[in-house]
Structure formats: structure tokens, C-alpha cells
Amino acid sequence: MPTHQKWFEGWRLFALLSLTLLGLSLWIAGMRGFEVEDVRMVIRFTARTSLLLFCLAFAAAALALLWPNAWTRWLRRNRRYLGVSFAASHAIHAVAILAFAVMDPIGYAAATSIASYIFGGIGYAFIIALTATSFDRTAAAVGARAWRWLHLAGGYYLLFQFMVSFGKRIPDMPLYALFLIPLLAVFALRMIAMALRAQVPLRA
Numbered sequence: 001m002p003t004h005q006k007w008f009e010g011w012r013l014f015a016l017l018s019l020t021l022l023g024l025s026l027w028i029a030g031m032r033g034f035e036v037e038d039v040r041m042v043i044r045f046t047a048r049t050s051l052l053l054f055c056l057a058f059a060a061a062a063l064a065l066l067w068p069n070a071w072t073r074w075l076r077r078n079r080r081y082l083g084v085s086f087a088a089s090h091a092i093h094a095v096a097i098l099a100f101a102v103m104d105p106i107g108y109a110a111a112t113s114i115a116s117y118i119f120g121g122i123g124y125a126f127i128i129a130l131t132a133t134s135f136d137r138t139a140a141a142v143g144a145r146a147w148r149w150l151h152l153a154g155g156y157y158l159l160f161q162f163m164v165s166f167g168k169r170i171p172d173m174p175l176y177a178l179f180l181i182p183l184l185a186v187f188a189l190r191m192i193a194m195a196l197r198a199q200v201p202l203r204a
């Protein structure tokens with residue numbers, strides 16, 4: 001494999017994506033000198049980069065099954081690294097949330113609720129559990145069955161969390177409905193792939 005391509009595979013891909021996200025987040029935060037509005041922009045930016053990385057990782061296997069080609073094979077091969085990059089993106093989301101809370105406690109209280117702590121907290125618990133079990137050794141330690149259930153439950157929970165977090169902003173900003181399109185597409189792709197897999201043993 002040519003050297004430049006190796007940067008787009010495995011842990012190097014993770015390093016490339018997470019360092020790029022970190023750099024862009026710092027750049028956005030520094031745009032007007034680390035004002036509250038800049039920090040809020042980082043929260044929104046990382047919510048969107050997380051959406052993209054999450055959708056790619058969670059749809060990878062279904063896409064590779066439905067349209068086998070070089071790109072979908074790359075996606076499936078690298079879904080773990082895209083998933084861990086999603087976690088890095090959400091770690092920046094968390095740091096920016098903390099900065100927002102410290103810099104503007106009144107604005108922060110107005111932007112959050114008990115529900116955002118409960119649902120967001122469960123979301124972060126899943127992100128930590130999914131990331132912790134995304135290494136060969138830890139994945140082997142939990143066992144294939146538990147790993148599958150954890151990653152399935154975590155994935156669908158996060159899909160739901162994205163739907164709610166973007167969806168609740170639609171009444172004020174109708175264009176936010178556009179963010180639901182990739183989420184619904186991922187769900188549909190997974191359902192179609194599941195139905196196809198269930199049919200294959202019957203055909204054989």
C-alpha cells in the first residue's frame with residue numbers, strides 16, 4: 001500500500017481525524033478571542049462532526065453489504081477508527097460544554113435542562129463504554145456476544161440521542177430537519193441489511 005494511503009487506515013486515520021478536529025475546534029474558539037459565542041460554535045461544530053463520523057461508522061457494515069465496492073470496503077474496515085474518532089469529537093463537545101458552563105453560567109442554564117443531563121449523560125456513558133471496548137484486548141475480554149449487544153444498544157441509543165438533540169431545535173430553526181435525513185437513512189440502511197441477512201439462510 002502506498003505510504004500516503006496508510007494515513008487513511010486504522011489508528012493513523014483516527015490520529016489524522018482527531019487532530020484535524022482539535023485544530024479546527026481551537027481555530028473556531030479563537031476566532032473572536034475565545035468568547036462565549038465562539039465556544040458555543042465549537043459545541044455546534046463538534047455535534048455536527050460527531051453526526052458525520054457516527055453515521056459513517058454505524059452504517060458501514062450495511063453499506064458494504066448492500067453496495068460492495070472499494071469505498072464501502074474501506075468504510076467497513078475502518079469503522080472502528082471512525083467510531084473512536086466520533087468519541088474524540090464528542091470529547092471536544094464535552095470540553096466546550098464545560099467551558100460554556102464556566103464562562104456563562106446563566107446562558108448555560110438556559111441552554112440545558114434536567115433532561116439534557118439525563119439523556120446526554122447516558123449518551124456519554126455509552127460513548128465511554130463503546131470506546132473502552134474498541135481495542136482488540138478489551139473487546140476479547142468482554143466476549144463477542146456482550147460486545148455485540150453493547151455496540152448495538154449503544155449505537156441505537158446514540159442514533160436516538162442525535163434525533164432528539166437536533167429534532168428539538170426544528171421548531172425554532174426548520175432547517176435543522178436536514179440533520180435528521182442522514183440519521184433516518186442510516187436506520188433504513190441497517191433495517192434493509194438486516195432483512196437481507198435474515199433472508200440469505202432461507203435462500204441457501
Ligand code: HEM
Pocket residue numbers: 040041043044045047048093097108111112116117118119120121123124158161162165166169
Ligand atoms: C450531559 C451531556 C451533554 C450536555 C450537557 C450537552 C450540552 C449541549 C449544549 C449546551 C448544547 C447547545 C449549545 C448552544 O446552543 O450553544 C448542545 C448541543 C448539541 N448537542 Fe450536546 N450535550 C450533551 C451530550 C450530547 C450527546 C451525547 C449528544 C449526541 C449523541 C449531543 C448532541 C448535541 C447536538 C446534536 C447539539 C445541537 C448542535 C447544533 O445546534 O447544531 N450532546 N449540547
